[in-house]
Amino acid sequence: MKISKSFLALDFAGSSGAVDVLVREATRFFRRVASDMHLSESEFTIREDRHSGEDGYVALHADALYVHIRKAPNRAGIAILYRTCRGRDDHAGGKDNFVSFTQLMSHSGYQSFLSNLRLASGLKIA
Template sequence: MTYDVGYRFAQALDPSGLDTIAACLHAIQAAAKDCRNAGKPFESDPAVVLLAQHLGAVATTTMPDRPALRTLCGDALAEIARTPLLTLLAARGVDHDADAKRTFHTEARRALKRLADALHLERGRYDIRVCAGGPAVSGEVILHGDELYCQVSIGGFGPGEILFRRCRGRSDYVGERNHWARMTELVDHVRLAARIAREIGLACLPESQPRLVA
């Protein structure tokens, strides 16, 4: 196999075709590969440094100035803080992204545990499990109790990410009629608990528990 280990120098001297951030990043990555092929250090390579400086120049001309960028980053962080992680994952999807899928399973388990507490389900009278599925799907996180089956998934076949129905024990995987809720409703687990209890006829909430008005 032959390597064109000199190409990075020619490109660094004439980067006229590198007019986007994506193109510049690709050139820097290719230059790093050339360095490995030539057995040269990456950090001190003059072609890599020139290409990195060109990237900075392109970014300066295509984006707002530094103070404006810092403001935009701060605004983005504030928006992320206002948007729960489960809602973000539901919006973007987790298929073919192992890290996002693993995060979804963890967050959904926590959310279902809070829902079980809001429903005053006794420990030992329900379980929470994960059906991971293949890489192209989110899998399902399931809360299964003596009277409630609740399943959370992303990109399912129903009109929402949360399916819930009344069941007759933890061996009942069919249950009664399906009900649906959006992922955003799982964030307010107390309100969702009241809705579930009302719609499927659970009697597990105490009288002091607020209930939704039909």
């Protein structure tokens, strides 16, 4: 999967512009993930918070799956995590699973990520 270089090279040193890029690129990424998982618009929600601390975040929330992108805590770069959940009001859910964006840059890495999301959410692996 092609991942925007600007998304990977974000510097969050108090930059609202970097948060705007994070929100824009993460929303685009999640729309692609939802499409590749064959989720209809009614089966997921994309939420954003540009003011969470100073970092902002974006989350894809389905009935059994929560995926979250934000500035990585305690290090440079972006963190992506996914976990199970029980409905769209569940923000705690199951155990966090982390994925690096470098893994997602290869076709096989991205397909593995999608398979893990399908498995976590109980969807058929296509």
